Amino acid sequence: xxxxxxxxxxxxxxxxxxxxxxxxxxxxxxxxxxxxxxxxxxxxxxxxxxxxxxxxxxxxxxxxxxxxxxxxxxxxxxxxxxxxxxxxxxxxxxxxxxxxxxxxxxxxxxxxxxxxxxxxxxxxxxxxxxxxxxxxxxxxxxxxxxxxxxxxxxxxxxxxxxxxxxxxxxxxxxxxxxxxxxxxxxxxxxxxxxxxxxxxxxxxxxxxxxxxxxxxxxxxxxxxxxxxxxxxxxxxxxxxxxxxxxxxxxxxxxxxxxxxxxxxxxxxxxxxxxxxxxxxxxxxxxxxxxxxxxxxxxxxxxxxxxxxxxxxxxxxxxxxxxxxxxxxxxxxxxxxxxxxxxxxxxxxxxxxxxxxxxxxxxxxxxxxxxxxxxxxxxxxxxxxxxxxxxxxxxxxxxxxxxxxxxxxxxxxxxxxxxxxxxxxxxxxxxxxxxxxxxxxxxxxxxxxxxxxxxxxxxxxxxxxxxxxxxxxxxxxxxxxxxxxxxxxxxxxxxxxxxxxxxxxxxxxxxxxxxxxxxxxxxxxxxxxxxxxxxxxxxxxxxxxxxxxxxxxxxxxxxxxxxxxxxxxxxxxxxxxxxxxxxxxxxxxxxxxxxxxxxxxxxxxxxxxxxxxxxxxxxxxxxxxxxxxxxxxxxxxxxxxxxxxxxxxxxxxxxxxxxxxxxxxxxxxxxxxxxxxxxxxxxxxxxxxxxxxxxxxxxx
Ligand code: ADP
Ligand code: MG
Numbered sequence: 001x002x003x004x005x006x007x008x009x010x011x012x013x014x015x016x017x018x019x020x021x022x023x024x025x026x027x028x029x030x031x032x033x034x035x036x037x038x039x040x041x042x043x044x045x046x047x048x049x050x051x052x053x054x055x056x057x058x059x060x061x062x063x064x065x066x067x068x069x070x071x072x073x074x075x076x077x078x079x080x081x082x083x084x085x086x087x088x089x090x091x092x093x094x095x096x097x098x099x100x101x102x103x104x105x106x107x108x109x110x111x112x113x114x115x116x117x118x119x120x121x122x123x124x125x126x127x128x129x130x131x132x133x134x135x136x137x138x139x140x141x142x143x144x145x146x147x148x149x150x151x152x153x154x155x156x157x158x159x160x161x162x163x164x165x166x167x168x169x170x171x172x173x174x175x176x177x178x179x180x181x182x183x184x185x186x187x188x189x190x191x192x193x194x195x196x197x198x199x200x201x202x203x204x205x206x207x208x209x210x211x212x213x214x215x216x217x218x219x220x221x222x223x224x225x226x227x228x229x230x231x232x233x234x235x236x237x238x239x240x241x242x243x244x245x246x247x248x249x250x251x252x253x254x255x256x257x258x259x260x261x262x263x264x265x266x267x268x269x270x271x272x273x274x275x276x277x278x279x280x281x282x283x284x285x286x287x288x289x290x291x292x293x294x295x296x297x298x299x300x301x302x303x304x305x306x307x308x309x310x311x312x313x314x315x316x317x318x319x320x321x322x323x324x325x326x327x328x329x330x331x332x333x334x335x336x337x338x339x340x341x342x343x344x345x346x347x348x349x350x351x352x353x354x355x356x357x358x359x360x361x362x363x364x365x366x367x368x369x370x371x372x373x374x375x376x377x378x379x380x381x382x383x384x385x386x387x388x389x390x391x392x393x394x395x396x397x398x399x400x401x402x403x404x405x406x407x408x409x410x411x412x413x414x415x416x417x418x419x420x421x422x423x424x425x426x427x428x429x430x431x432x433x434x435x436x437x438x439x440x441x442x443x444x445x446x447x448x449x450x451x452x453x454x455x456x457x458x459x460x461x462x463x464x465x466x467x468x469x470x471x472x473x474x475x476x477x478x479x480x481x482x483x484x485x486x487x488x489x490x491x492x493x494x495x496x497x498x499x500x501x502x503x504x505x506x507x508x509x510x511x512x513x514x515x516x517x518x519x520x521x522x523x524x525x526x527x528x529x530x531x532x533x534x535x536x537x538x539x540x541x542x543x544x545x546x547x548x549x550x551x552x553x554x555x556x557x558x559x560x561x562x563x564x565x566x567x568x569x570x571x572x573x574x575x576x577x578x579x580x581x582x583x584x585x586x587x588x589x590x591x592x593x594x595x596x597x598x599x600x601x602x603x604x605x606x607x608x609x610x611x612x613x614x615x616x617x618x619x620x621x622x623x624x625x626x627x628x629x630x631x632x633x634x635x636x637x638x639x640x641x642x643x644x645x646x647x648x649x650x651x652x653x654x655x656x657x658x659x660x661x662x663x664x665x666x667x668x669x670x671x672x673x674x675x676x677x678x679x680x681x682x683x684x685x686x687x688x689x690x691x692x693x694x695x696x697x698x699x
Contacts, residue, residue, distance in 0.1 A: 318392025
């Protein structure tokens with residue numbers, strides 16, 4: 001009798017060589033690992049084909065017939081083994097490139113075989129390379145399940161003869177030798193409520209499904225369980241953080257907030273802005289440390305939410321900081337906030353790398369004695385010399401540009417860490433956010449301010465450039481301004497830079513001075529020059545801004561109504577979306593023109609189609625996730641969502657939501673999982689805790 005913790009060498013058929021390979025290639029050590037080595041697809045072998053029914057479809061087929069002849073064919077490297085295989089309707093060839101000698105001895109001529117494999121078609125004749133072979137007599141002896149499991153494999157595994165069939169046999173042996181039951185992880189009540197099948201049935205049917213229906217139930221059960229325990233850990237971590245980590249308490253909504261709200265607010269807040277503000281207010285009033293992610297599409301109005309949150313800090317005698325990733329953006333925030341605060345007695349300063357030493361000293365001084373209320377800036381804020389008297393809230397715009405370590409520098413000198421609000425315009429699909437940031441609080445501004453017109457987006461080939469330029473001239477004639485953006489991708493920076501300069505030259509020819517004035521901004525320029533060129537565009541002195549993606553983040557020029565993106569097939573979806581967000585900020589109808597070459601990859605076509613089809617940042621993020629997989633989305637690396645055994649973070653949204661809700665309900669009712677009915681869950685939970693330090697390093 002085998003136990004789950006036994007090494008797989010206990011299983012009949014697992015030699016030490018095979019065990020070593022399985023460990024090295026797919027990480028299987030113990031019997032339980034092998035049980036949890038799930039098939040990644042299934043093949044319905046209830047169907048048999050006749051040779052004359054075959055089509056050139058590349059499908060995997062199953063045929064009954066006989067080998068009439070086997071021959072070795074010499075080729076450049078080694079020998080190829082070819083067998084002629086017939087049934088009563090025709091013939092085809094079975095081909096092996098490896099293991100020829102061994103196979104030649106073991107294959108039997110003129111005996112009925114069941115052959116299974118992927119069909120190759122060549123000159124109207126078919127062949128099956130490396131088919132699975134089984135004598136019909138053996139095939140009939142076996143219990144036939146409706147579907148055959150197909151396991152993930154690696155080159156080394158298949159080269160060493162650990163084929164799918166071998167793995168299947170090993171797992172069959174394991175089931176026979178194990179003969180026990182899997183410990184259930186959910187109580188009978190819960191299993192009934194969630195309409196799950198038992199763990200035992202799930203494991204059996206995931207490997208050897210008795211029917212399509214049972215397979216679906218097995219998959220659901222195992223996905224649910226996997227996602228549930230991840231959510232349980234994340235949510236529990238959040239509960240612990242909230243119960244332990246004290247934060248400054250902003251008890252009152254005072255004079256500054258109220259007078260700003262009454263006299264200075266230039267528009268009515270959207271419902272989404274109001275809701276988010278309530279969420280923040282509740283947090284900062286609670287005495288618990290706030291760690292909140294604010295997601296809101298470009299243009300959704302995050303800045304005003306940031307400002308109002310800072311005013312809450314000020315009203316309670318604290319200072320506030322706002323950090324942006326670039327000087328341009330920091331300067332813009334500074335300007336906007338100073339304007340918004342006109343007439344209210346609040347001191348605001350801007351601190352960036354280009355602030356002169358004298359001014360810098362003055363800022364340091366005023367920060368320490370508390371006469372400076374709000375500091376806005378870049379990375380420069382994170383320097384050791386920058387010491388706040390009492391920083392109550394730190395707001396970070398566009399989070400992906402800052403590391404965790406950098407963030408914690410901000411509050412080193414404080415008694416308590418300040419509340420943190422991280423704002424991002426890169427929407428993360430909800431499912432992923434739940435998994436990656438499951439222990440943070442998330443607020444979403446999912447509504448744009450009223451009156452915004454959707455940016456009309458079109459895809460044009462380079463060959464239509466003249467028509468595009470004509471359109472730009474018409475827009476400029478109406479008094480509008482235009483962005484023309486070039487890709488700048490690190491690996492080919494020099495070439496991209498040349499493209500930009502060539503582009504600038506040709507645009508200067510097509511849009512000659514003095515009728516047209518052009519600004520240019522790129523990463524190689526000094527901050528002061530960049531700022532100068534930006535300002536010319538902001539003030540309307542230039543009509544065209546030629547730039548690389550440095551303008552991607554946050555720049556606000558409401559009069560700009562056209563965004564032309566050169567070589568747009570080279571940009572990622574989220575970048576395209578960010579760039580498009582630079583227009584459509586004023587009252588005028590705005591346009592985004594995606595220029596490309598004729599040659600486009602399938603993914604590029606999908607990206608362009610998505611951009612033309614929707615302006616919803618969350619929908620775009622979903623497509624992006626499907627195209628690039630979760631591995632490329634920030635935060636996923638540490639989160640473990642990439643190590644899921646069976647659930648798919650992109651496809652299994654519904655299961656995730658259910659699992660998460662259950663975890664929340666359960667922990668709300670029983671935070672320590674100490675109630676008897678949660679005993680089984682507690683056992684699995686603490687087992688998981690022991691085996692993974694995985695969750696400890698999420699910020
Ligand atoms: P983002 O979320 O991209 O940072 P901003 O805060 O820069 O967006 O806001 C974009 C524009 O929308 C700004 O010009 C801002 O003044 C304006 N805005 C923000 N909220 C509202 C609102 N509730 N009603 C009207 N305009 C708003
Ligand atoms: Mg912004």
